Amino acid sequence: xxxxxxxxxxxxxxxxxxxxxxxxxxxxxxILLLVILISLTTFFATRTKMVPLYKDLSLxxxxxxxxxxDEKGVKYEISGSQILVxxxxxxxxxxxxxxxxxxKSGGIDYSFFSQNAGIGMTDNEFNVMKLDAMQTELxxxxxxxxxxxxxxxxxxxxxxxxxxxxxxxxxxxxxxxKTKAGYQFEEKQIKGLYHLVSKSVPSLPTxxxxxxxxxxxxxxxxxxxxxxxxxxxxxxxxxxxxxxDVQRQVQSMLGTLMGQDKVVVSVTxxxxxxxxxxxxxxxxxxxxxxxxxxxxxxxxxxxxxxGEGAAAGGVPxxxxxxxxxxxxxxxxxxxxxxxxxIEETINNEVNKIRxxxxxxxxxxxxxxxxxxxxxxxxxxxxxxxxxxxxxxxxILSTIVRTTIDKDxxxxxxxxxxxxxxxxxxxxxxxxxxxxSSEQKFTLPWxxxxxxxILLLVIxxxxxxxxxxxxxxxxxxxxxxxxxxxPQLTIPDVNDEQETESxxxxxxxxxxxxxxxEDFAKxxxxxxxxx
Numbered sequence: 001x002x003x004x005x006x007x008x009x010x011x012x013x014x015x016x017x018x019x020x021x022x023x024x025x026x027x028x029x030x031i032l033l034l035v036i037l038i039s040l041t042t043f044f045a046t047r048t049k050m051v052p053l054y055k056d057l058s059l060x061x062x063x064x065x066x067x068x069x070d071e072k073g074v075k076y077e078i079s080g081s082q083i084l085v086x087x088x089x090x091x092x093x094x095x096x097x098x099x100x101x102x103x104k105s106g107g108i109d110y111s112f113f114s115q116n117a118g119i120g121m122t123d124n125e126f127n128v129m130k131l132d133a134m135q136t137e138l139x140x141x142x143x144x145x146x147x148x149x150x151x152x153x154x155x156x157x158x159x160x161x162x163x164x165x166x167x168x169x170x171x172x173x174x175x176x177x178k179t180k181a182g183y184q185f186e187e188k189q190i191k192g193l194y195h196l197v198s199k200s201v202p203s204l205p206t207x208x209x210x211x212x213x214x215x216x217x218x219x220x221x222x223x224x225x226x227x228x229x230x231x232x233x234x235x236x237x238x239x240x241x242x243x244x245d246v247q248r249q250v251q252s253m254l255g256t257l258m259g260q261d262k263v264v265v266s267v268t269x270x271x272x273x274x275x276x277x278x279x280x281x282x283x284x285x286x287x288x289x290x291x292x293x294x295x296x297x298x299x300x301x302x303x304x305x306x307g308e309g310a311a312a313g314g315v316p317x318x319x320x321x322x323x324x325x326x327x328x329x330x331x332x333x334x335x336x337x338x339x340x341x342i343e344e345t346i347n348n349e350v351n352k353i354r355x356x357x358x359x360x361x362x363x364x365x366x367x368x369x370x371x372x373x374x375x376x377x378x379x380x381x382x383x384x385x386x387x388x389x390x391x392x393x394x395i396l397s398t399i400v401r402t403t404i405d406k407d408x409x410x411x412x413x414x415x416x417x418x419x420x421x422x423x424x425x426x427x428x429x430x431x432x433x434x435x436s437s438e439q440k441f442t443l444p445w446x447x448x449x450x451x452x453i454l455l456l457v458i459x460x461x462x463x464x465x466x467x468x469x470x471x472x473x474x475x476x477x478x479x480x481x482x483x484x485x486p487q488l489t490i491p492d493v494n495d496e497q498e499t500e501s502x503x504x505x506x507x508x509x510x511x512x513x514x515x516x517e518d519f520a521k522x523x524x525x526x527x528x529x530x
Contacts, residue, residue, distance in 0.1 A: 050084040091144040099192025150178035172208040179213045243267040270366035282353040293348030305339035363405040378428035
């Protein structure tokens with residue numbers, strides 16, 4: 001391991017020593033530039049940008065929001081009456097705090113119009129830009145709520161009065177939401193949405209806010225403080241909840257069948273709020289067939305008498321003989337007689353039932369469902385087959401039959417009566433709300449510049465590395481060829497040029513000197529051949 005590492009170190013030293021001064025400066029500068037770019041990119045990527053969450057808060061509000069942020073573990077900074085939070089968490093924190101009813105004072109910070117305000121801008125232009133920024137920022141905040149894909153906000157601000165004594169008018173807001181299919185909003189989310197809108201716009205009470213989605217489903221705010229003592233408001237709220245629940249059920253089911261943007265459902269209900277409390281004390285026999293109870297005791301008394309008795313005499317107590325009929329009092333005569341009396345007593349045990357009955361606080365007496373369906377081809381109403389319309393009518397008939405209270409309805413629910421409560425209309429929709437296309441996230445221009453420079457430096461480094469490696473391989477190949485290749489003999493220019501005959505002569509001379517016997521044999525062979 002050490003030998004291999006030392007080998008690489010030696011090669012690196014050799015490569016560095018083989019570079020010119022200019023090449024060394026380029027390599028050092030490229031490395032320094034790469035380190036600087038990586039450091040700047042890391043710094044800007046990891047830097048936490050703090051933006052104002054709320055402004056113009058009271059000290060008590062600052063403390064309340066600070067405690068809530070501490071519970072959530074969110075990093076924040078307090079600057080006077082402002083609270084600064086990381087930019088990536090600002091939208092979610094606005095929605096969460098609004099659901100908690102915070103803040104009770106202050107307003108949301110909008111900085112768009114302040115950054116684009118010019119010196120020559122008129123008050124009307126400034127107000128229009130401010131209103132547009134307010135609507136845009138409020139729509140962006142609403143998109144951060146779970147279940148909402150897009151939002152369109154329209155705010156109407158009252159004109160400012162000239163005199164102090166002028167009555168201050170209230171603002172109003174209408175919001176159209178694009179919600180996810182089948183998503184059910186909780187009451188906490190709806191309350192937070194109303195509170196967010198109310199606190200975002202000056203002089204905007206919750207009663208002046210209207211919110212509904214692309215399927216024309218209204219999101220109403222339940223205000224228990226105003227409706228707790230009002231019977232009519234409570235009953236009206238219950239009626240709306242019943243209609244809303246049935247409407248959502250039908251909308252979800254038919255939306256799955258036809259498409260969420262192909263169905264519009266409206267539901268009307270007639271609710272009976274008559275409530276009855278009664279108590280029943282019932283006595284029933286144990287044996288209902290024979291109408292008898294269980295015998296727990298019995299008593300029978302029989303009396304008989306026979307004989308002669310004396311005649312009755314005297315004056316009855318409390319009567320005057322002069323008042324008797326005929327003026328005289330007649331005494332009884334003598335007589336005989338028989339007497340018999342039979343008395344039978346039986347004690348039976350029976351069922352004693354005591355019921356305290358509280359009737360339902362409301363009953364649905366009648367229900368009407370109106371459905372509008374757009375055909376698959378809006379231009380051709382016949383593209384939706386009649387069988388599909390009949391299936392929708394059967395589904396609605398089942399819902400109506402199971403929802404209406406049989407006792408409250410009075411008359412029997414026949415098929416004809418149920419069909420009168422259902423309307424299915426097939427026609428194209430011309431009033432669908434239009435939503436702008438989703439905005440794609442774009443990087444700032446400086447990110448592209450830094451990325452381009454970084455890619456250029458990396459490409460230059462790769463090019464230099466490949467070039468040096470290729471050159472090193474060529475040098476190693478040359479060294480290997482020099483070490484292992486055949487030895488080339490280069491003749492001296494001063495030596496005399498030898499021919500074939502001279503070489504043979506020298507060889508014969510050398511052979512005659514070193515091996516005379518062989519040389520003699522060679523001569524005898526040549527002579528014999530001749």
